[in-house]
């Protein structure tokens with residue numbers, strides 16, 4: 269039982285709320301969770317360092333990054349964070365060098381994808397440098413099996429998307445539960461992901477385009493009454509969603525938005 273501990277407030281900041289194509293100049297998917305002095309990211313799009321610079325966040329202060337799936341707009345910022353940790357600080361960064369380990373938790377294959385991305389971009393040494401210094405650790409999130417990542421309890425739920433490893437995540441910290449769909453078509457799995465969550469963040473790319481790998485807004489609305497989350501916020505907005513926000517009745521995130529639960 270944890271009832272004796274008063275729940276601490278958990279701060280969530282959207283560091284990126286767009287898709288991969290910069291529609292509306294939105295940054296790519298990234299969600300910051302802060303609780304009890306620790307900082308975590310959920311997904312890590314390629315614009316992550318821009319977002320952190322914009323919102324005054326030291327990349328070295330991030331304890332862990334959770335990855336939903338291995339599309340570049342969801343994990344492509346990790347190579348940059350690893351490079352920054354090795355190179356930027358000694359060259360006069362605003363922030364001191366990273367001293368705390370960075371834990372990366374994601375689907376099977378995450379470590380290989382991150383290492384391969386660094387190799388492809390010809391940043392070949394930072395991966396080994398970080399690992400040898402004990403500053404980089406990878407954890408594979410097994411489907412529907414709760415994992416402890418720092419103060420987080422994380423469960424990954426397989427979802428339907430364009431990559432077979434895609435998951436939604438359910439994160440509990442400080443007595444609060446934050447659920448996130450990642451990129452996912454509608455399946456009733458999302459009901460489990462969002463069940464009684466303090467906040468359900470749902471990626472909704474279009475208003476009404478039929479896509480095999482994304483729930484659109486119309487479909488989400490058909491199932492809205494079945495979702496038992498306390499609060500729903502939409503993110504990962506494509507151009508169509510942004511151009512027709514007047515039709516959207518749900519709360520919509522914007523870059524920098526802060527929510528406290």
Ligand SMILES: [Zn+2]
Nearest residue numbers: 337339429451
């Ligand atoms: Zn995707």
